[in-house]
Amino acid sequence: MSGERLRAAVAASSLAGAGAHDDLLRSIVETARAIFRARASSITLYDEEADQLEFRAVAGEGSDRLVGRRFPASEGVAGWVVRSGEAMVIDDVGADPRFSREVAESTGYVPRGLMAVPLVREERVLGVLSVLDRPADERFTAAEMQLLGRFASQAAIALDIVESARGARALLEADADAALVARVAVALDTLQGERREAGRRLLAALEDVLGDP
Protein backbone atom coordinates (compact mmCIF):
# COMPACT_ATOMS: atom_id res chain seq x y z
CA MET A 1 0.00 0.00 0.00
CA SER A 2 1.42 3.40 -0.93
CA GLY A 3 1.94 6.03 1.75
CA GLU A 4 -0.74 8.22 0.24
CA ARG A 5 -3.34 5.48 0.18
CA LEU A 6 -2.44 4.45 3.73
CA ARG A 7 -2.86 8.04 4.91
CA ALA A 8 -6.22 8.24 3.14
CA ALA A 9 -7.33 4.99 4.74
CA VAL A 10 -6.25 6.07 8.21
CA ALA A 11 -7.92 9.44 7.72
CA ALA A 12 -11.12 7.77 6.58
CA SER A 13 -11.25 5.63 9.69
CA SER A 14 -11.45 8.72 11.86
CA LEU A 15 -13.99 10.47 9.59
CA ALA A 16 -17.72 10.12 9.80
CA GLY A 17 -18.96 6.62 9.06
CA ALA A 18 -20.82 5.30 6.07
CA GLY A 19 -24.14 6.29 7.61
CA ALA A 20 -23.26 9.99 7.62
CA HIS A 21 -22.12 9.78 4.02
CA ASP A 22 -25.38 8.18 2.97
CA ASP A 23 -27.17 10.98 4.82
CA LEU A 24 -25.19 13.57 2.86
CA LEU A 25 -26.16 12.12 -0.52
CA ARG A 26 -29.75 11.68 0.60
CA SER A 27 -29.97 15.30 1.71
CA ILE A 28 -28.68 16.39 -1.70
CA VAL A 29 -31.35 14.49 -3.62
CA GLU A 30 -34.02 15.65 -1.18
CA THR A 31 -32.93 19.26 -1.71
CA ALA A 32 -32.87 18.80 -5.49
CA ARG A 33 -36.36 17.39 -5.35
CA ALA A 34 -37.54 20.32 -3.22
CA ILE A 35 -36.02 23.16 -5.23
CA PHE A 36 -37.28 21.80 -8.55
CA ARG A 37 -40.60 20.73 -6.97
CA ALA A 38 -40.03 17.33 -8.55
CA ARG A 39 -41.64 13.95 -7.95
CA ALA A 40 -38.31 12.20 -7.47
CA SER A 41 -34.58 12.75 -7.55
CA SER A 42 -31.63 10.36 -7.52
CA ILE A 43 -27.86 10.07 -7.59
CA THR A 44 -26.45 7.12 -9.50
CA LEU A 45 -22.83 6.05 -9.42
CA TYR A 46 -21.13 4.90 -12.61
CA ASP A 47 -19.39 1.50 -12.49
CA GLU A 48 -17.14 1.63 -15.52
CA GLU A 49 -16.11 -2.02 -15.46
CA ALA A 50 -19.71 -3.25 -15.56
CA ASP A 51 -20.81 -0.23 -17.64
CA GLN A 52 -23.74 0.19 -15.27
CA LEU A 53 -25.23 2.90 -13.10
CA GLU A 54 -26.10 2.11 -9.48
CA PHE A 55 -28.57 4.07 -7.37
CA ARG A 56 -26.77 5.57 -4.34
CA ALA A 57 -29.47 7.93 -3.08
CA VAL A 58 -33.13 8.42 -3.96
CA ALA A 59 -35.73 10.96 -2.80
CA GLY A 60 -39.44 10.74 -3.52
CA GLU A 61 -40.84 8.03 -5.77
CA GLY A 62 -38.73 4.86 -5.50
CA SER A 63 -36.81 5.96 -2.38
CA ASP A 64 -37.85 2.82 -0.51
CA ARG A 65 -36.61 0.28 -3.03
CA LEU A 66 -34.13 1.66 -5.58
CA VAL A 67 -30.88 2.17 -3.62
CA GLY A 68 -28.39 -0.47 -4.73
CA ARG A 69 -30.29 -1.26 -7.91
CA ARG A 70 -28.36 -1.14 -11.19
CA PHE A 71 -29.19 -0.48 -14.83
CA PRO A 72 -27.10 -0.44 -18.01
CA ALA A 73 -25.28 2.74 -19.10
CA SER A 74 -25.03 1.61 -22.71
CA GLU A 75 -28.28 3.31 -23.76
CA GLY A 76 -30.82 5.85 -22.73
CA VAL A 77 -30.62 9.35 -21.35
CA ALA A 78 -28.41 8.54 -18.34
CA GLY A 79 -26.11 6.56 -20.61
CA TRP A 80 -25.75 9.52 -22.92
CA VAL A 81 -24.97 11.78 -19.97
CA VAL A 82 -22.22 9.42 -18.76
CA ARG A 83 -20.65 9.11 -22.18
CA SER A 84 -20.90 12.73 -23.24
CA GLY A 85 -20.42 14.42 -19.87
CA GLU A 86 -23.21 16.82 -20.87
CA ALA A 87 -26.54 17.57 -19.22
CA MET A 88 -29.87 16.59 -20.72
CA VAL A 89 -33.28 18.05 -19.93
CA ILE A 90 -36.39 16.35 -21.30
CA ASP A 91 -39.53 18.33 -20.58
CA ASP A 92 -41.91 15.73 -21.97
CA VAL A 93 -40.90 12.23 -23.03
CA GLY A 94 -43.87 12.02 -25.40
CA ALA A 95 -44.84 8.55 -26.50
CA ASP A 96 -41.46 6.94 -27.00
CA PRO A 97 -41.98 3.34 -25.89
CA ARG A 98 -38.25 2.78 -25.73
CA PHE A 99 -37.81 5.71 -23.38
CA SER A 100 -40.67 4.53 -21.22
CA ARG A 101 -39.26 1.05 -20.88
CA GLU A 102 -35.77 2.29 -20.09
CA VAL A 103 -36.92 4.67 -17.38
CA ALA A 104 -39.59 2.39 -16.00
CA GLU A 105 -37.07 -0.39 -15.57
CA SER A 106 -34.81 1.87 -13.59
CA THR A 107 -37.37 3.78 -11.53
CA GLY A 108 -40.50 1.69 -11.35
CA TYR A 109 -42.64 4.34 -12.98
CA VAL A 110 -42.73 6.33 -16.22
CA PRO A 111 -42.13 10.06 -15.72
CA ARG A 112 -43.28 12.76 -18.11
CA GLY A 113 -40.06 14.73 -17.75
CA LEU A 114 -36.46 14.10 -16.73
CA MET A 115 -33.37 16.22 -16.07
CA ALA A 116 -30.05 14.38 -15.94
CA VAL A 117 -26.70 16.01 -15.28
CA PRO A 118 -23.24 14.46 -15.06
CA LEU A 119 -21.40 14.55 -11.75
CA VAL A 120 -17.88 15.39 -12.90
CA ARG A 121 -14.69 15.55 -10.82
CA GLU A 122 -11.16 15.82 -12.14
CA GLU A 123 -12.20 15.19 -15.76
CA ARG A 124 -14.13 12.03 -14.81
CA VAL A 125 -17.86 11.43 -14.84
CA LEU A 126 -18.53 9.82 -11.44
CA GLY A 127 -22.26 9.46 -11.87
CA VAL A 128 -25.51 11.15 -12.75
CA LEU A 129 -27.91 13.38 -10.81
CA SER A 130 -31.47 12.94 -12.06
CA VAL A 131 -34.55 15.00 -11.28
CA LEU A 132 -37.85 13.49 -12.41
CA ASP A 133 -41.14 15.23 -13.12
CA ARG A 134 -40.77 18.86 -12.23
CA PRO A 135 -44.14 20.63 -12.78
CA ALA A 136 -44.87 19.78 -16.42
CA ASP A 137 -47.08 22.77 -17.08
CA GLU A 138 -44.29 25.23 -16.28
CA ARG A 139 -41.71 25.94 -18.96
CA PHE A 140 -38.12 25.14 -18.12
CA THR A 141 -36.28 28.45 -17.73
CA ALA A 142 -32.74 29.67 -18.22
CA ALA A 143 -32.54 30.33 -14.46
CA GLU A 144 -33.43 26.71 -13.70
CA MET A 145 -30.81 25.54 -16.17
CA GLN A 146 -28.13 27.58 -14.34
CA LEU A 147 -29.35 26.32 -10.99
CA LEU A 148 -29.21 22.71 -12.14
CA GLY A 149 -25.60 23.16 -13.28
CA ARG A 150 -24.55 24.73 -9.98
CA PHE A 151 -26.36 22.10 -8.00
CA ALA A 152 -24.71 19.28 -9.96
CA SER A 153 -21.27 20.80 -9.31
CA GLN A 154 -21.95 20.66 -5.57
CA ALA A 155 -23.37 17.14 -5.75
CA ALA A 156 -20.25 16.01 -7.64
CA ILE A 157 -18.01 17.17 -4.80
CA ALA A 158 -20.15 15.30 -2.27
CA LEU A 159 -20.18 12.12 -4.34
CA ASP A 160 -16.40 12.34 -4.78
CA ILE A 161 -15.89 12.62 -0.99
CA VAL A 162 -18.26 9.76 -0.27
CA GLU A 163 -16.72 7.47 -2.85
CA SER A 164 -13.15 8.28 -1.79
CA ALA A 165 -14.04 7.45 1.81
CA ARG A 166 -15.75 4.26 0.72
CA GLY A 167 -12.66 3.26 -1.26
CA ALA A 168 -10.47 3.99 1.77
CA ARG A 169 -12.71 1.90 4.04
CA ALA A 170 -12.51 -0.98 1.57
CA LEU A 171 -8.71 -0.70 1.67
CA LEU A 172 -8.71 -0.90 5.46
CA GLU A 173 -10.83 -4.02 5.36
CA ALA A 174 -8.42 -5.67 2.94
CA ASP A 175 -5.18 -4.63 4.66
CA ALA A 176 -4.59 -5.81 8.25
CA ASP A 177 -1.54 -3.55 8.79
CA ALA A 178 -3.41 -0.45 7.65
CA ALA A 179 -6.36 -1.41 9.82
CA LEU A 180 -4.04 -1.73 12.85
CA VAL A 181 -2.50 1.72 12.19
CA ALA A 182 -5.98 3.17 11.75
CA ARG A 183 -7.15 1.66 15.05
CA VAL A 184 -4.12 3.12 16.81
CA ALA A 185 -4.82 6.54 15.24
CA VAL A 186 -8.43 6.42 16.39
CA ALA A 187 -7.38 5.26 19.88
CA LEU A 188 -4.91 8.15 20.20
CA ASP A 189 -7.54 10.58 19.02
CA THR A 190 -9.89 9.56 21.82
CA LEU A 191 -7.28 10.07 24.59
CA GLN A 192 -6.97 13.32 26.50
CA GLY A 193 -4.50 15.15 28.73
CA GLU A 194 -1.60 13.18 30.18
CA ARG A 195 -2.76 9.89 28.72
CA ARG A 196 -2.74 11.41 25.24
CA GLU A 197 0.73 12.90 25.80
CA ALA A 198 2.01 9.49 26.99
CA GLY A 199 0.48 7.82 23.95
CA ARG A 200 2.05 10.37 21.64
CA ARG A 201 5.50 9.79 23.23
CA LEU A 202 5.08 6.06 22.88
CA LEU A 203 4.24 6.38 19.22
CA ALA A 204 7.13 8.79 18.62
CA ALA A 205 9.49 6.25 20.20
CA LEU A 206 7.97 3.51 18.04
CA GLU A 207 8.49 5.68 14.98
CA ASP A 208 12.18 6.10 15.89
CA VAL A 209 12.63 2.35 16.28
CA LEU A 210 10.79 1.49 13.06
CA GLY A 211 12.41 4.31 11.10
CA ASP A 212 15.96 3.27 12.16
CA PRO A 213 17.54 1.38 9.28
Place this chain on the structure above:
Amino acid sequence: MSSDREPLPAHALSAAAVDRVAGSEWPADMDREWALGGSTGAGVRVCVLDSGVQPDHSDVGPVERAVAVEPDAEGFATVVDDTTGDAYGHGTACAGLIRALAPDVTVESVRVLGQEKRGSGGAMLAGLSWAVEQGYDVINMSLSSTKRELTAPLQEIADKAYFRRSLIVASAHNMALKSWPWRFSSVISVGSHDGLDSTEVFYNPSPPVEFFARGMDLDMPWLGGTRIRASGNSFATANMSGICALIRAKHPDLAPFEVKGVLLGIAGNVERRAG
Protein backbone atom coordinates in the same frame (compact mmCIF):
# COMPACT_ATOMS: atom_id res chain seq x y z
CA MET B 1 -0.97 12.94 -43.41
CA SER B 2 -0.48 14.52 -46.84
CA SER B 3 -3.16 17.15 -46.20
CA ASP B 4 -1.00 18.54 -43.39
CA ARG B 5 1.68 19.57 -45.87
CA GLU B 6 1.17 23.14 -46.96
CA PRO B 7 3.20 25.83 -48.73
CA LEU B 8 5.06 28.37 -46.64
CA PRO B 9 2.57 30.88 -45.24
CA ALA B 10 2.69 34.34 -46.82
CA HIS B 11 4.45 36.52 -44.26
CA ALA B 12 5.21 39.56 -46.44
CA LEU B 13 3.17 41.36 -49.03
CA SER B 14 3.91 43.82 -51.81
CA ALA B 15 1.30 46.55 -51.45
CA ALA B 16 1.64 47.51 -55.11
CA ALA B 17 1.18 43.99 -56.41
CA VAL B 18 -1.42 42.76 -53.95
CA ASP B 19 -3.91 40.24 -55.39
CA ARG B 20 -7.45 41.52 -55.71
CA VAL B 21 -9.91 39.51 -53.60
CA ALA B 22 -13.59 39.22 -54.41
CA GLY B 23 -15.09 40.44 -51.15
CA SER B 24 -18.30 39.09 -49.69
CA GLU B 25 -21.55 40.87 -50.30
CA TRP B 26 -22.21 42.95 -47.15
CA PRO B 27 -25.25 45.17 -46.59
CA ALA B 28 -25.29 48.55 -44.93
CA ASP B 29 -28.17 47.37 -42.74
CA MET B 30 -27.80 43.79 -41.63
CA ASP B 31 -31.03 42.03 -40.74
CA ARG B 32 -32.36 38.51 -40.54
CA GLU B 33 -34.10 38.86 -43.90
CA TRP B 34 -30.80 39.60 -45.62
CA ALA B 35 -28.95 36.95 -43.63
CA LEU B 36 -31.23 33.98 -44.14
CA GLY B 37 -34.60 35.03 -45.56
CA GLY B 38 -35.84 32.56 -48.20
CA SER B 39 -32.93 30.16 -47.55
CA THR B 40 -33.65 26.46 -47.19
CA GLY B 41 -30.07 25.37 -46.65
CA ALA B 42 -29.85 23.87 -50.15
CA GLY B 43 -26.32 22.90 -51.14
CA VAL B 44 -24.97 23.02 -47.59
CA ARG B 45 -23.45 19.89 -46.04
CA VAL B 46 -23.98 19.54 -42.30
CA CYS B 47 -22.20 16.98 -40.14
CA VAL B 48 -23.77 15.86 -36.87
CA LEU B 49 -20.94 14.69 -34.60
CA ASP B 50 -22.84 12.86 -31.89
CA SER B 51 -24.39 9.54 -30.89
CA GLY B 52 -25.39 8.68 -34.48
CA VAL B 53 -28.63 9.52 -36.26
CA GLN B 54 -31.60 7.20 -36.63
CA PRO B 55 -31.67 6.70 -40.41
CA ASP B 56 -35.39 6.22 -41.03
CA HIS B 57 -37.05 8.88 -38.90
CA SER B 58 -39.50 10.80 -41.08
CA ASP B 59 -38.77 14.10 -39.29
CA VAL B 60 -35.03 13.75 -39.77
CA GLY B 61 -35.14 12.89 -43.45
CA PRO B 62 -32.35 11.25 -45.38
CA VAL B 63 -28.94 10.76 -43.78
CA GLU B 64 -26.58 10.98 -46.75
CA ARG B 65 -23.75 9.14 -45.06
CA ALA B 66 -23.16 7.69 -41.60
CA VAL B 67 -19.76 6.75 -40.18
CA ALA B 68 -18.53 5.86 -36.72
CA VAL B 69 -15.23 6.13 -34.89
CA GLU B 70 -14.22 2.73 -33.59
CA PRO B 71 -11.00 1.14 -32.40
CA ASP B 72 -9.19 -0.96 -35.01
CA ALA B 73 -7.33 -4.23 -34.25
CA GLU B 74 -4.47 -2.30 -32.62
CA GLY B 75 -6.86 -0.12 -30.65
CA PHE B 76 -6.37 3.02 -32.75
CA ALA B 77 -9.43 5.13 -33.50
CA THR B 78 -10.55 4.57 -37.06
CA VAL B 79 -13.53 5.80 -39.10
CA VAL B 80 -15.81 3.09 -40.51
CA ASP B 81 -19.21 3.05 -42.18
CA ASP B 82 -21.92 2.90 -39.54
CA THR B 83 -25.20 1.03 -39.59
CA THR B 84 -25.87 1.25 -35.85
CA GLY B 85 -28.07 4.33 -36.00
CA ASP B 86 -28.50 6.01 -32.63
CA ALA B 87 -28.62 4.17 -29.27
CA TYR B 88 -29.37 7.32 -27.27
CA GLY B 89 -31.63 9.65 -29.28
CA HIS B 90 -29.48 12.74 -28.87
CA GLY B 91 -27.90 12.80 -32.34
CA THR B 92 -31.30 12.11 -33.90
CA ALA B 93 -32.80 15.06 -32.02
CA CYS B 94 -30.00 17.41 -33.14
CA ALA B 95 -30.30 16.29 -36.77
CA GLY B 96 -34.06 16.81 -36.62
CA LEU B 97 -33.73 20.35 -35.24
CA ILE B 98 -31.27 21.24 -38.01
CA ARG B 99 -33.60 19.73 -40.62
CA ALA B 100 -36.58 21.65 -39.23
CA LEU B 101 -34.81 24.98 -39.78
CA ALA B 102 -32.95 24.12 -42.96
CA PRO B 103 -35.04 21.48 -44.77
CA ASP B 104 -32.81 21.15 -47.84
CA VAL B 105 -29.41 20.63 -46.20
CA THR B 106 -27.49 17.41 -46.66
CA VAL B 107 -27.16 15.71 -43.27
CA GLU B 108 -24.32 13.30 -42.52
CA SER B 109 -23.59 11.57 -39.22
CA VAL B 110 -20.27 10.94 -37.50
CA ARG B 111 -20.90 8.76 -34.46
CA VAL B 112 -18.35 9.38 -31.71
CA LEU B 113 -20.38 8.20 -28.73
CA GLY B 114 -21.65 4.74 -27.97
CA GLN B 115 -18.84 2.20 -28.01
CA GLU B 116 -16.49 3.87 -25.57
CA LYS B 117 -17.51 3.83 -21.95
CA ARG B 118 -17.29 7.13 -20.12
CA GLY B 119 -16.30 9.20 -23.18
CA SER B 120 -12.54 9.49 -23.22
CA GLY B 121 -12.62 12.21 -25.84
CA GLY B 122 -10.34 10.20 -28.13
CA ALA B 123 -13.19 9.25 -30.43
CA MET B 124 -14.43 12.83 -30.47
CA LEU B 125 -11.00 14.06 -31.51
CA ALA B 126 -10.69 11.45 -34.28
CA GLY B 127 -14.24 12.12 -35.49
CA LEU B 128 -13.78 15.88 -35.58
CA SER B 129 -10.47 15.55 -37.37
CA TRP B 130 -12.10 13.33 -40.00
CA ALA B 131 -15.06 15.72 -40.37
CA VAL B 132 -12.78 18.71 -40.96
CA GLU B 133 -10.95 16.72 -43.66
CA GLN B 134 -14.30 16.14 -45.38
CA GLY B 135 -14.84 19.91 -45.64
CA TYR B 136 -18.37 20.08 -44.22
CA ASP B 137 -19.89 23.56 -44.30
CA VAL B 138 -21.23 23.16 -40.77
CA ILE B 139 -20.12 20.70 -38.06
CA ASN B 140 -22.62 20.41 -35.20
CA MET B 141 -20.88 19.51 -31.95
CA SER B 142 -23.26 19.32 -29.03
CA LEU B 143 -20.34 17.78 -27.15
CA SER B 144 -17.17 18.76 -25.40
CA SER B 145 -14.22 17.12 -23.67
CA THR B 146 -12.86 17.90 -20.20
CA LYS B 147 -9.52 16.18 -20.95
CA ARG B 148 -6.74 18.72 -20.69
CA GLU B 149 -4.37 16.66 -22.80
CA LEU B 150 -6.83 16.98 -25.71
CA THR B 151 -6.95 20.76 -25.72
CA ALA B 152 -3.88 21.28 -27.93
CA PRO B 153 -4.89 18.78 -30.65
CA LEU B 154 -8.52 19.96 -30.48
CA GLN B 155 -7.47 23.57 -30.91
CA GLU B 156 -5.29 22.63 -33.86
CA ILE B 157 -8.25 20.95 -35.54
CA ALA B 158 -10.58 23.86 -34.71
CA ASP B 159 -8.14 26.33 -36.27
CA LYS B 160 -7.75 24.13 -39.32
CA ALA B 161 -11.53 24.10 -39.73
CA TYR B 162 -11.65 27.88 -39.35
CA PHE B 163 -9.10 28.43 -42.12
CA ARG B 164 -10.79 25.87 -44.36
CA ARG B 165 -14.15 27.61 -43.94
CA SER B 166 -15.72 24.71 -42.06
CA LEU B 167 -17.88 26.14 -39.29
CA ILE B 168 -17.67 24.25 -36.01
CA VAL B 169 -20.78 25.07 -33.97
CA ALA B 170 -20.05 23.90 -30.42
CA SER B 171 -22.14 23.57 -27.31
CA ALA B 172 -21.10 25.41 -24.15
CA HIS B 173 -20.99 23.29 -21.01
CA ASN B 174 -23.58 24.43 -18.48
CA MET B 175 -21.59 23.41 -15.43
CA ALA B 176 -18.68 24.92 -13.56
CA LEU B 177 -15.99 22.99 -15.34
CA LYS B 178 -13.63 23.58 -18.21
CA SER B 179 -14.25 21.74 -21.43
CA TRP B 180 -13.41 22.19 -25.10
CA PRO B 181 -13.73 22.97 -28.06
CA TRP B 182 -16.44 25.51 -27.31
CA ARG B 183 -13.96 27.74 -25.44
CA PHE B 184 -11.86 28.27 -28.58
CA SER B 185 -12.37 31.52 -30.49
CA SER B 186 -12.21 29.70 -33.84
CA VAL B 187 -15.57 27.99 -33.22
CA ILE B 188 -19.07 29.35 -32.74
CA SER B 189 -19.90 28.68 -29.08
CA VAL B 190 -23.53 28.38 -28.13
CA GLY B 191 -25.57 28.70 -24.95
CA SER B 192 -29.36 28.59 -24.55
CA HIS B 193 -31.90 31.39 -24.48
CA ASP B 194 -35.50 30.74 -23.46
CA GLY B 195 -37.21 32.71 -26.23
CA LEU B 196 -39.62 30.98 -28.59
CA ASP B 197 -38.18 32.02 -31.97
CA SER B 198 -35.81 29.34 -33.30
CA THR B 199 -33.98 31.74 -35.64
CA GLU B 200 -33.40 34.41 -32.99
CA VAL B 201 -29.86 34.73 -31.69
CA PHE B 202 -28.30 36.86 -28.97
CA TYR B 203 -24.71 38.00 -28.74
CA ASN B 204 -22.74 37.69 -25.49
CA PRO B 205 -20.14 40.43 -25.03
CA SER B 206 -18.63 38.40 -22.16
CA PRO B 207 -17.19 35.28 -23.79
CA PRO B 208 -16.27 32.39 -23.85
CA VAL B 209 -19.93 31.74 -24.77
CA GLU B 210 -20.27 34.05 -27.79
CA PHE B 211 -23.86 33.44 -28.88
CA PHE B 212 -27.16 32.17 -27.54
CA ALA B 213 -29.76 30.34 -29.60
CA ARG B 214 -33.14 28.98 -28.62
CA GLY B 215 -32.54 26.03 -26.32
CA MET B 216 -35.58 25.64 -24.09
CA ASP B 217 -38.81 23.79 -24.47
CA LEU B 218 -38.14 22.53 -27.98
CA ASP B 219 -40.11 19.89 -29.82
CA MET B 220 -37.78 17.41 -31.54
CA PRO B 221 -37.65 13.95 -33.07
CA TRP B 222 -36.55 11.07 -30.86
CA LEU B 223 -35.94 7.35 -31.19
CA GLY B 224 -38.59 5.01 -32.50
CA GLY B 225 -40.05 7.60 -34.86
CA THR B 226 -41.49 9.63 -31.97
CA ARG B 227 -41.02 13.20 -30.75
CA ILE B 228 -40.15 14.67 -27.35
CA ARG B 229 -39.95 18.14 -25.81
CA ALA B 230 -36.53 18.95 -24.38
CA SER B 231 -34.17 21.77 -23.33
CA GLY B 232 -30.44 22.38 -23.19
CA ASN B 233 -27.37 23.84 -24.82
CA SER B 234 -27.12 20.77 -27.05
CA PHE B 235 -30.33 21.73 -28.74
CA ALA B 236 -29.49 25.45 -28.84
CA THR B 237 -26.38 24.33 -30.71
CA ALA B 238 -28.43 22.36 -33.22
CA ASN B 239 -30.62 25.42 -33.79
CA MET B 240 -27.50 27.54 -34.30
CA SER B 241 -26.19 24.97 -36.80
CA GLY B 242 -29.49 25.29 -38.68
CA ILE B 243 -29.20 29.10 -38.69
CA CYS B 244 -25.58 28.90 -39.91
CA ALA B 245 -26.63 26.44 -42.64
CA LEU B 246 -29.28 28.90 -43.83
CA ILE B 247 -26.74 31.75 -43.87
CA ARG B 248 -24.11 29.70 -45.68
CA ALA B 249 -26.60 28.48 -48.29
CA LYS B 250 -27.62 32.06 -49.07
CA HIS B 251 -24.12 33.54 -48.79
CA PRO B 252 -21.71 30.74 -49.64
CA ASP B 253 -18.67 33.01 -49.87
CA LEU B 254 -18.71 34.06 -46.24
CA ALA B 255 -15.71 32.99 -44.18
CA PRO B 256 -16.31 31.78 -40.61
CA PHE B 257 -15.39 35.17 -39.09
CA GLU B 258 -17.88 36.80 -41.47
CA VAL B 259 -20.60 34.37 -40.38
CA LYS B 260 -19.87 35.48 -36.82
CA GLY B 261 -20.23 39.06 -38.05
CA VAL B 262 -23.62 38.21 -39.56
CA LEU B 263 -24.71 36.58 -36.28
CA LEU B 264 -23.64 39.71 -34.42
CA GLY B 265 -25.53 41.78 -37.02
CA ILE B 266 -28.79 39.90 -36.57
CA ALA B 267 -28.47 39.44 -32.78
CA GLY B 268 -31.63 40.57 -31.03
CA ASN B 269 -29.76 42.38 -28.25
CA VAL B 270 -27.30 44.45 -30.31
CA GLU B 271 -28.33 48.07 -30.78
CA ARG B 272 -27.19 49.85 -33.94
CA ARG B 273 -25.75 53.31 -33.90
CA ALA B 274 -26.70 55.50 -36.87
CA GLY B 275 -23.67 55.81 -39.17
